[in-house]
Amino acid sequence: MIIAYLLLHNRLSLPSVDLTSIPVDPLRIIAGGMLFVLSFLLFTGLLVAIGAAAPTAKDGSRYFSLVMLLIFGPFYAASLFISTPQALIVKILTFFPFTAPIPLMLRNAVGNLSTPDILLGIVILGVTAAGVMAVAIRTFRYGALEYSRRLSLREIFGRKSSQGR
Helix, strand or coil: CHHHHHHHCCCCCCCCCCHHHCCCCHHHHHHHHHHHHHHHHHHHHHHHHHHHHCCCHHHHHHHHHHHHHHHHHHHHHHHHHHHCCCCHHHHHHHHCCCCCHHHHHHHHHHCCCCHHHHHHHHHHHHHHHHHHHHHHHHHHHHHCCCCCCCCCHHHHHHCCCCCCC
């Protein structure tokens, strides 16, 4: 978009659109990018773990629907993120790791997320994404070999790490 604008800015005829009035805040842009990447890693890890632990799509669909509820559930409170950012439900949804991506990115985009809240959100998402990815890797290690049955938590966490194999 930037390259197209720089090359074609003389040929663009955008009536009543002043592109110079668009605020560009590097902190918010970098925070948005970090929140996106960490959110992507979090939900990718969740879906890999579900796929590895469930032998069929039917078995995994229950857990997949729970993940979708966590992703899209905060959209029901989207107006609160903009109008009442200090509400308790907004704080809970913003800092609960599995619902945090949408509230954090939406509040970052509208500008009512403070710098300490951005840093706390990045730390929460980073730690949770790393933990979920570790569980997903461990689940995939054992679940990829099991085609006929679902893995239990005891099997995932009870086995010794197979180092050297």
